[in-house]
Every structure is written in structure tokens, then in C-alpha cells.
Amino acid sequence: DSHIQYERVGADVTMKCGSMDWDAAVTWTANGTDIDESHLNGSYLILKNVDLTQSGQYSCYEGSSWHLKYQTYLRVGTPPKEPVLMCRSNNYPKGFYCSWHLPTPTYIPNSFNISVIHGTKEMVCEKDAVPKNRCHIRYLQLFSTVKYKVTLTVTNALGKNFTTLTFDEFGIVKPDPPESVVAKPVPNNPRRLEVSWQNPSSWPDPESFPLKFFLRYRPLILDQWQHVELSDGTSHTITDAYAGKEYIIQVAAKDNDIGTWSDWSVAVHATPWTEEPKHLTTEAQITETTSTSTSSFMAPPTTKICDKGAMVGSGAVAVCWTAGLVVAAYSVLFI
Amino acid sequence: MAGADSPSAALRRRDLCTRGIRLVGKMRSDVIDLLDTYVERQGLDASASVAAVEGVPPAAVERWDEQTGTQRLLENLAAYRAFRVLLAQMLEEQREQLGEADAALGRALASVLLQVSAFAYHLEELLQLESRSPPSEEGDGPPPQPHLSLFEQKLRGLGVLRELAQWAVRSARDLRQLAKPSPGTGSAPGLAESP
Numbered sequence A: 001d002s003h004i005q006y007e008r009v010g011a012d013v014t015m016k017c018g019s020m021d022w023d024a025a026v027t028w029t030a031n032g033t034d035i036d037e038s039h040l041n042g043s044y045l046i047l048k049n050v051d052l053t054q055s056g057q058y059s060c061y062e063g064s065s066w067h068l069k070y071q072t073y074l075r076v077g078t079p080p081k082e083p084v085l086m087c088r089s090n091n092y093p094k095g096f097y098c099s100w101h102l103p104t105p106t107y108i109p110n111s112f113n114i115s116v117i118h119g120t121k122e123m124v125c126e127k128d129a130v131p132k133n134r135c136h137i138r139y140l141q142l143f144s145t146v147k148y149k150v151t152l153t154v155t156n157a158l159g160k161n162f163t164t165l166t167f168d169e170f171g172i173v174k175p176d177p178p179e180s181v182v183a184k185p186v187p188n189n190p191r192r193l194e195v196s197w198q199n200p201s202s203w204p205d206p207e208s209f210p211l212k213f214f215l216r217y218r219p220l221i222l223d224q225w226q227h228v229e230l231s232d233g234t235s236h237t238i239t240d241a242y243a244g245k246e247y248i249i250q251v252a253a254k255d256n257d258i259g260t261w262s263d264w265s266v267a268v269h270a271t272p273w274t275e276e277p278k279h280l281t282t283e284a285q286i287t288e289t290t291s292t293s294t295s296s297f298m299a300p301p302t303t304k305i306c307d308k309g310a311m312v313g314s315g316a317v318a319v320c321w322t323a324g325l326v327v328a329a330y331s332v333l334f335i
Numbered sequence B: 001m002a003g004a005d006s007p008s009a010a011l012r013r014r015d016l017c018t019r020g021i022r023l024v025g026k027m028r029s030d031v032i033d034l035l036d037t038y039v040e041r042q043g044l045d046a047s048a049s050v051a052a053v054e055g056v057p058p059a060a061v062e063r064w065d066e067q068t069g070t071q072r073l074l075e076n077l078a079a080y081r082a083f084r085v086l087l088a089q090m091l092e093e094q095r096e097q098l099g100e101a102d103a104a105l106g107r108a109l110a111s112v113l114l115q116v117s118a119f120a121y122h123l124e125e126l127l128q129l130e131s132r133s134p135p136s137e138e139g140d141g142p143p144p145q146p147h148l149s150l151f152e153q154k155l156r157g158l159g160v161l162r163e164l165a166q167w168a169v170r171s172a173r174d175l176r177q178l179a180k181p182s183p184g185t186g187s188a189p190g191l192a193e194s195p
Helices: A278-289 A321-334 B007-041 B069-129 B150-179
Strands: A002-008 A013-015 A026-030 A044-047 A056-062 A068-077 A084-088 A095-101 A111-118 A121-123 A134-138 A148-156 A159-167 A179-186 A189-198 A211-219 A226-230 A235-238 A247-255 A268-270
Touching: A002 A013, A013 A068, A084 A148, A084 A159, A095 A111, A095 A148, A179 A247, A179 A268, A189 A211, A189 A247, A211 A235, A226 A235, B007 B069, B007 B150, B069 B150
Parallel strands: A002 A068
Antiparallel strands: A013 A044, A026 A056, A056 A068, A084 A095, A095 A134, A111 A121, A111 A148, A148 A159, A179 A189, A189 A235, A211 A226, A211 A247, A247 A268
């Protein structure tokens, strides 16, 4: 008869060969491989300080006849540590979900039991098929000040553990990030980018439960983000982009009144509209032909040397700062 | 009901709802600030659990999405009329307890009371637009309170403000439901007469 035996990592395990006497002659195998007699005490198999690699099928055969007398599947593992539990409402006001995981694996099967109590009422959290460690619950009441108490118990053959989360209806509201974020240049506008997005599809009623949005953007070459908070609408025009620079843009959402901000959306990239390159070819060519030995200071010919956004000063004294650098470099060379 | 559905009535309703949402948004923000001040000045623990306070209409509601427009207005109006009385009581108690020592708290309470009154009036206007006279206030208000100790008064005040903050969120949602174009056949969330 084969059965499963669960033991803790580090434990000492003694296996009896079924009903065989202690002094019977037996052979033990682990996953089909004979086990050395040094591990035997009579007909008992002694495994000291077991580790995970010793999980497997152990069989005991009668000495001369090689009849199988006993078989067990040894699973070495650990009792569960305190599970990590999270509850969130991304579909307010329909309901919320809770998901959980163990901080470290136990290496043996675990079962989870979740209980949700609202005041004195026990609610049923329906387990999702996918993902496995998740369940969802429909709100029976809205605008309640009474807190929810969620207790998750995890049990395996070697022990059990639990954790409890207490929260109110408003505190766990966190929408999914906005979807379909699109950023486009604006024709003839070198400093503008038009950004649009959609409400997350999981948010059931944006008309009665409107979302507000947070946009962040920066040129790829800089670390600092610019932020804009938008109380309505699902589009925004950035008007202070650095001309010609590629931008990275993200949007987050939050219920207008309650809860917390969503994670940032998928990032989109966009570069503001620039003039046709042919207008600047003459400039680039002149600069290139006079710079035979200072290539490290020169921008490649296809890149604009100077754009409106990079001007310093004004009027007749306006100087493009990159051109200024180039001039300074030449001056150093010719001193 | 024909009058209530006329284009001008619909426009007026939307306008009242929009203004009401703004009003209640500002009120909520002020109530949250007032809660912080109240907890501090009254020497309370912000996380103190307060059991349901008698006379305080709970914002919690089942099947909220199935309510008709009229139900929403009536429940909101009953709540804010009750809060008007409760806040006036709190103001009186606060003046008795602290006198002039805490004018700031008194002013904040008075400001919220004013906003609650304004919103109650706003709700009455919305009800009248639905050719529904607002119910009279005679005999309204919370039942007379047994004499409470100072500490019990403070805890009750905390419960009142917390429930008011909850109502402010619910009212904004209710008004947004009301502002939605009616489906025309009188089913929720339109402004059909309640059965």
C-alpha cells in the first residue's frame, strides 16, 4: 500500500518496513536506487536531518524474495509562514477581491481558507478559477462605516498559519491603470504632445463614479518627471515639451472622491513635431566641413544643432546653447 | 410628471445636480478637516471605534444602484435635516464646554452647519422640481437625548462627523445618478415616482 508521508526539513525520519520484524532482512530503495545499509537500524530506515532532495518514493523489499513489503512517498517540506494577503476594489462599487501568497514556498501542498466578516455578518468570498489564490466578493451595502475583517488561514500537513486584514469600504478602492494611452505630436507645434487614454475597462460606472487622472512625462534624457493632475476628461495636451526630444508618458487614475491612485499605465513614447530636416541640412553641412579634428564635439549631421527650445538670451543676442558649445570648443583649439 | 421631463426642467435638474455635487465636495473636504481638529481638540483617539449613534442617519444602504431618483432625494433630505439639528446641538455643547477657548473649532462647526443647511435647501429645490413637495419638518429630528456625560458627548460628536463625511460621498454619487439622462420610461435611475 503506497501512501504519502510529510516531514519537516531537518527532521529525523524513521521508516518501518510495514509489518516486518525489526530483525528481518530487508532492502530499502529510494526512487529505485538501493539505499546503503549504514542508513538502516535493523529493518528500519533512518534518515537524519532530512532535506528537500530526499523527497521521493521509498520502498522496502523482503530480503530473499524481493517482495515489496512497504512503499511510501516522502515529501519533505515546511509548515507555512504567515501568508501575505491583499484586498482591493478595482471595480467599485461592485465589490472587491482578495489575493494572497506565501512569502516562502513550503514544497508540499497547502490549502487556503478565507473568511470575510462585515460587522456581525459573514460574507462569502467566491474563489476565482484563475488566478488560483484569489477570491471576490460583491458589496451588499455601500457607504458603510463598518469595517471589513478578512482572515486567511493556510494549512498543510506540517502546520498552519493565518493573517488578518481590517479595512473600510473606501480605503481599498484602487482602480486599474488607464488603458490605451496614446501620445501624438501636434503638427506645426514643436513643443506640444497630445495625450489621450481610456478609463480602465474594469471600472464599471465611470459616469456615476468618475475617475480623476495624474499624468507624468519627461524627456528620456532627463530623470525628473513633470506632473499634471486632471479632474476630468481623458485627454491632455502637453505644451512645454522640449522640441525634438523623445518623451516618455504615463497616466494613473483614482476615484474622484475615495481610495488611492492606480499603478502607472504602460509607458508610451512620443516626440514633438519637428520641422523638415532639409531646412537644417545647410547648417549641419557647414558645421561638419569645418570640424575635421573635433568630431567628439559635433552632433551627427541628421540631428538638429539648434532648435527654438534650446535658445538662450533673446533678440539679436540670442544664442543657441549647443552652437555656443561648438564655438567655445573651436576657440579652445585655435588658442 | 410631464413638467418634470421638459427640456428646461431637465436643464435645471442638471444644473442643480452639478452645483450640489460641488457643494457636497467642498463640504466633505471641510468635514474631513473638521474631524482632525475635533479629534485633537476634544482629546480623542482618531481610531476610536464609535458604535452607531442614535439619531444619526446611517449612510450605509443596500441595493443603492436600484434606488429611484425620488428615493435618493428623500433619504438625502432626511439625513441632512437630521445633521442640521445634530450639528447645532454639537455647536451648543462645544460653546458650553469650551466657551471662547476654542473659537476655531466653533467656527469650523458653524461653517459645516451652514453648508449642511445649504445642501438641505438644495435638495428641497430638486424635490420641488420633481413636482414633489419636500416633506414637512414637523416632528423631525433625533429623539431627545438622555443626558450624556462630557466624554459621551464628545464620542457622539465624532460619530456624527464621521457619518456626515460618509454621507457627503454618498450624496455626490446620488446626484450623479440623478444627473444622468432619464431612460424615459420611469425606471431607476430616472426620476420616477417611488412605488
